Each structure stands twice: as C-alpha cells, then as structure tokens.
Amino acid sequence: MTTTATATKQFMSTEQLLKHWQGHRNLTRRVIEAFPEKELFEFSVGGMRPFAKLAVELISIGGVALKGIVEKNMEAYNEEGFVPTTKEDILKKWDEETEVINHYFGQISEERFQETFNLFGQYEFPVYENILYFVDNEIHHRGQGYVYLRALGIEPPFFWERF
Numbered sequence: 001m002t003t004t005a006t007a008t009k010q011f012m013s014t015e016q017l018l019k020h021w022q023g024h025r026n027l028t029r030r031v032i033e034a035f036p037e038k039e040l041f042e043f044s045v046g047g048m049r050p051f052a053k054l055a056v057e058l059i060s061i062g063g064v065a066l067k068g069i070v071e072k073n074m075e076a077y078n079e080e081g082f083v084p085t086t087k088e089d090i091l092k093k094w095d096e097e098t099e100v101i102n103h104y105f106g107q108i109s110e111e112r113f114q115e116t117f118n119l120f121g122q123y124e125f126p127v128y129e130n131i132l133y134f135v136d137n138e139i140h141h142r143g144q145g146y147v148y149l150r151a152l153g154i155e156p157p158f159f160w161e162r163f
Helices: 014-034 037-042 051-059 062-071 087-105 127-151
Strands: 116-119 123-126
Touching (some): 014 127, 037 051, 062 087, 116 127, 123 127
C-alpha cells in the first residue's frame, strides 16, 4: 500500500506573489522604455491600440483595484483620469502606481485572498484570482508591446529578465 503525504504548507506566500507581480511590472516598464517617444503613442499593428494606451490601462488597474479590495469599494473601473503626453509621464506614473500596489497589497490578509470580491462591481472572483488576472492582463499587453517593438526593428528585453 502506497501513501501520499499531504502538504501542510502553502504553495506560494503573499510576499512571493507580490515579488512575481512586481517582476512582471519591472519588465513591462523596460518595454515602455524601449519605445521611441513617437511610436509609443502612435504605432500599432492590425488596429490594436498604441502601447501608450495599453500602459495607461495597466497603470489604471493595479493600484486602484487593490485599494478597492482593501477598502471593500466596488466602484466601476475608469481609466480616463490619466492622459499622458510623454514617455516620461507614463514612467513616472508607472513608478507611483508601483508604490500604491506595494502599499495596498501589504494590507490584504492571508484570509482575504480566498474571499470573493466583486472587483469594479463586475468581476466577482476570489481576491487571489483578481490579482492573477492583473498579472495575466499585463503579460498579454506586454506581448503586444513585444510585437510592436519587433515590427519597429527594436530588440525587446528578454522576457525572463524581470528584475
């Protein structure tokens, strides 16, 4: 008879999850940096949005969403408040939002990660699934950025170098 030991430790700590997410954010920031200013705001492929618009979407989700989770606020998503005109505007706001993410992520208790929360009043999932969505969404849009950079003849950063 074979027995299997039951794991008593969790797979990943909240600190590891935040580090993973911030690694992706660091890489996406480097993708933003790789764009020439004009192309960041104007270049697209196949009717997709320019990368500046994709970056604004990412900037407008993470910190606001975590604040909503911490404060149990289900206000609708709105990305219309931030309208950058330069790459520097985007990078500055990116860094500010990274700090907002760090601030609010640290206020979510282990138990709350399993709690169902109706994010933005429309995404009713456990908190951890919402956070994984933020990472997935960022990876998806960063992939678009990689295509844009390659189409522009620019070598993107290696996807495995996140820190």
